[in-house]
Amino acid sequence: MSEETMPVEHTEQSHKHHAHAETLAPTTTIMGITLPMPLYTTVFMILGILTVTEVLLAELIEGDIKIPLLLGIAVAKGALVVMFYMHLKTDSRAFALAFLVPLGLAILCTLFLIAVPSTGGYFGA
Amino acid sequence: MSELTVQHDAHTHDLEAISRMSENYKFAMWLFIASETIIFSVFIAAYAVFRFQNKEIVHAVHEALGFGGTLIVTFNTFLLLTSSWAMVMGLRSIQLDNVKGGIRWLSLTALLGVIFVILQYYEYTQLAAKSITLGFETDAYEGFGMHFYAPTAFHGFHVIVGVLWCLDVIRRARKGQYSKDNVIGVEVFGLYWHFVDVVWILLFTLIYLV
Structure with missing residues (x-):
């Protein structure tokens, strides 16, 4: 291994350790606010809230205007699962x-x- | 060099090998997911085209199903979201050296998957009673049935495969094949299960809400 590549690998390693610690921690910090639940549970809560919002919007809004709104929420939910549950954010x-x-x-x-x-x-x- | 140092080096070497192997397995799984993405995209594209060409038919189906129909599917969506959460919590438990806890979470994942499939079967019987069928001539909604059943049944098949895979992961965990340093089998299964969840998130919105 060359000396030039070593610092890069160290950075990646420490990044992975940081990501690992983030998912194993009993609390989650979002925008300076610490929630008393693991990251995975926080993501689950957000997914639940978004799903309820989706269903309410679909029932309350008439016409094609709801299509981009609902698809946007679905994409956001999918992105949350891919980034945090499938670890694409840190892998x-x-x-x-x-x-x-x-x-x-x-x-x-x-x-x-x-x-x-x-x-x-x-x-x- | 002391015996302790040799043992430590061997352990470090093992961990590095596991880490390398894990990355390869995960990459293979991502490639598989990429191919699955294309297959599901075909179903989704076919439904989207049908939806935009036949707004009135889709609207009539939604009217026929009513809010009760949406409620059952929303409940089913929550089941799948919860099963994804149980899956990552199981992985987290094993990473925290609590294999028994991990097995409990994974069992919950499998159970929720089974309930999802049972409810989907129930939904299909309800739709069939309203003459939403696969055949174009027997279908009361002029082809909606084929565009609806193809993606949802293909997804349901993936859930069934996922449940069987989950049971195998549980069996391996009970045999002590996973530890906090070796969770790759659980992680790769998790990638598959979450992908199935993501596909449902999109199908749910596109088919039932839009």
């Missing part, structure tokens, strides 16, 4: 790349299918 960036590149392509293809007149034509309607 190797190679994992993130392996997941996000095909996901990005899939989203582009879906938008294309919805947009073109022969299959969807939604955006032009």
Whole structure:
């Protein structure tokens, strides 16, 4: 191992240890506020609140305006699970790349299918 | 070099090997998840196109199901979210050297997965009673059935596989194969289970709420 790479590995190692300590700690600190529950439970609570919000919005709001709102909340929930439960926030960036590149392509293809007149034509309607 | 130092070096070497192996397993799992993402995207794209071309039909289905139908699916969504939470809490317990606690959390994960599948089956029977079927000609809602059952049943199949995998992880944990220094089997299963959860989060919003 060269001397040049050593400090980088030390940084990554300490970053991983920090992430590990964060998930094992009995409390969670968000924006300076310490909550008396582990990080995983805090994320679960947020997911629960977002789900209830989604269902209420779907019932209360009429029309297409609710579509971007609901999809936005769903994406936020998915991102929370991927970042904190699947540890993509702290794990190797190679994992993130392996997941996000095909996901990005899939989203582009879906938008294309919805947009073109022969299959969807939604955006032009 | 003392015997103690040699033992310490060997232990460090073992931990490094486990760590390297863990990274490889996780990367393989992420590649598998990437391929699954593409498959589910096809189902989601097909449903999205149907939804935007047939607003009235989807609206009529939502009307037919009523708030009661949404309530059952919302409850099911909570089951899956809770099972994901139980999964990470199980991993955390094992990382804190509490394997028995980890087994209890993982058992809860499997149990919630089973209840999810049972409730989904119940929902399917309710939909079939309202003539929402797979066949285009028998379906009262002109093709909604196929676009609905394909993604949700494929997802349900993943939940069943996940429950079986979870039971295997529990069996291995009981045999003492996992410890605070070796949780890779639990972590890789967790990646799969959380992915199944993420897919449901999107399906729930797209199919039942939008």
